[in-house]
Amino acid sequence: MTVFVFVGSLLGAMALGMPIAYALLVCGLSLMGFMAATGMLPAFDSQILAQRFVDGADNFPLLAVPFFLLAGEFMNAGGLSRRIVQLAMAWVGHFRGGMGYVAVLAAVIMASISGSAVADTAALAALLLPMMKQAGYQVNRSAGLIASGGIIAPVIPPSIGMIIFGVAGNVSITKLFLAGIFPGILMGLAIGIAWWIVAKKENVQAAPRMPMGERLRVTGRGFFALVLPVVILGGMKFGVFTPTEAAVVAAVYSFVVGMFIYRELKVKDLYGLVLSAGKTTAVVMFLVAAAMVSAWLITVANIPDEVAKMLSPFAHHKTLLMFVMMVIIVIIGTALDFTPTVLILTPVLMPIVRQAGIDPVYFGVLFIMNNAIGLITPPVGTVLNVVCGVARISMDDAFKGVMPFFLAQLAVLFSLVLFPDLVLLPLQWLMK
Numbered sequence: 001m002t003v004f005v006f007v008g009s010l011l012g013a014m015a016l017g018m019p020i021a022y023a024l025l026v027c028g029l030s031l032m033g034f035m036a037a038t039g040m041l042p043a044f045d046s047q048i049l050a051q052r053f054v055d056g057a058d059n060f061p062l063l064a065v066p067f068f069l070l071a072g073e074f075m076n077a078g079g080l081s082r083r084i085v086q087l088a089m090a091w092v093g094h095f096r097g098g099m100g101y102v103a104v105l106a107a108v109i110m111a112s113i114s115g116s117a118v119a120d121t122a123a124l125a126a127l128l129l130p131m132m133k134q135a136g137y138q139v140n141r142s143a144g145l146i147a148s149g150g151i152i153a154p155v156i157p158p159s160i161g162m163i164i165f166g167v168a169g170n171v172s173i174t175k176l177f178l179a180g181i182f183p184g185i186l187m188g189l190a191i192g193i194a195w196w197i198v199a200k201k202e203n204v205q206a207a208p209r210m211p212m213g214e215r216l217r218v219t220g221r222g223f224f225a226l227v228l229p230v231v232i233l234g235g236m237k238f239g240v241f242t243p244t245e246a247a248v249v250a251a252v253y254s255f256v257v258g259m260f261i262y263r264e265l266k267v268k269d270l271y272g273l274v275l276s277a278g279k280t281t282a283v284v285m286f287l288v289a290a291a292m293v294s295a296w297l298i299t300v301a302n303i304p305d306e307v308a309k310m311l312s313p314f315a316h317h318k319t320l321l322m323f324v325m326m327v328i329i330v331i332i333g334t335a336l337d338f339t340p341t342v343l344i345l346t347p348v349l350m351p352i353v354r355q356a357g358i359d360p361v362y363f364g365v366l367f368i369m370n371n372a373i374g375l376i377t378p379p380v381g382t383v384l385n386v387v388c389g390v391a392r393i394s395m396d397d398a399f400k401g402v403m404p405f406f407l408a409q410l411a412v413l414f415s416l417v418l419f420p421d422l423v424l425l426p427l428q429w430l431m432k
Contacts, residue, residue, distance in 0.1 A: 069160070091219075107152055121386045125150075128146060157232065191408050333370060338374065
């Protein structure tokens with residue numbers, strides 16, 4: 001019955017058009033009212049809700065969110081994103097369908113800097129879509145490729161999604177970051193292979209091969225952009241700084257490079273960039289705080305135990321249980337945005353994961369990857385909406401274009417379900 005109250009109140013509030021954060025608060029109120037009425041709680045106490053709401057946002061690792069968002073703003077405004085695209089163009093732009101490979105390579109590099117799928121997709125779409133359209137590529141297919149590349153950002157560190165999952169699920173963020181590197185690269189390879197297959201239908205002229213000297217010059221101009229992921233990952237691996245401190249390093253580094261080395265970041269731009277990062281942070285933090293209210297009540301109401309009973313036919317086999325959970329998350333991801341899905345499902349599924357003996361870091365990487373894939377599925381599909389706006393195409397056209405790459409990403413996800421060592425062995429090597 002508690003599961004019905006939880007799901008019914010949440011979906012009911014969403015059906016009335018409430019924002020997700022307020023729907024989560026309504027869900028918390030409904031759960032507390034039901035538990036007080038059935039004797040599971042002594043009484044309905046609104047002070048508990050207020051306290052849990054404040055405690056939800058009062059978490060040190062969450063400080064990484066505004067700084068990584070600010071780093072992304074500085075990166076785009078300071079010219080780092082453009083130089084990454086130029087670097088990719090220099091090395092792979094001359095192949096058949098070369099602009100697509102540029103998009104994939106640039107997406108992987110940018111994912112290792114910002115950690116935001118929407119920011120990366122917006123930057124890549126603004127830079128590459130006009131160029132691909134002018135070169136004669138199909139607009140919907142190009143938009144689909146760029147959207148699919150953008151969703152690598154929540155998987156490859158630094159990932160804002162992994163920070164939120166680590167806080168909500170009490171999982172090491174450093175381990176999540178390191179474990180996400182190889183799966184993120186696999187996602188890039190998968191959409192690169194899918195592009196190689198579909199690009200055969202593109203009747204476009206390949207760009208001329210750039211002389212080696214010019215390639216090296218372009219690489220030199222992008223050197224400072226390439227150094228940032230090395231600094232972040234190296235610093236965390238060798239214990240120089242925590243993920244939260246790494247976010248500050250990323251923001252300061254992007255600011256210094258954009259302002260004093262590339263000189264494209266202007267003082268007059270700073271207010272708008274900080275304001276933009278602040279607005280996005282406020283949305284994320286409000287969601288986290290509201291979700292922590294529901295998370296506490298979910299635990300008190302033993303909802304994970306009820307869900308575990310529903311999944312008990314699969315509990316005897318870890319791979320089968322993971323497969324079923326991933327299918328459920330894929331379906332939910334079509335209706336909910338990335339952050340709400342992470343915040344709602346983490347407190348429900350993590351007890352089941354631990355009870356089944358599944359590595360929480362391994363589950364976390366696949367969970368985040370699955371939710372990232374949900375960003376390119378209609379009707380919500382935030383990243384898909386971004387490329388629709390930039391390319392000025394309909395959601396239907398965009399989804400037709402994204403379909404081959406969506407299937408490629410799903411193939412990677414379920415391959416990792418079948419072969420968990422593809423996540424765990426690279427993590428063990430990186431942790432040495």
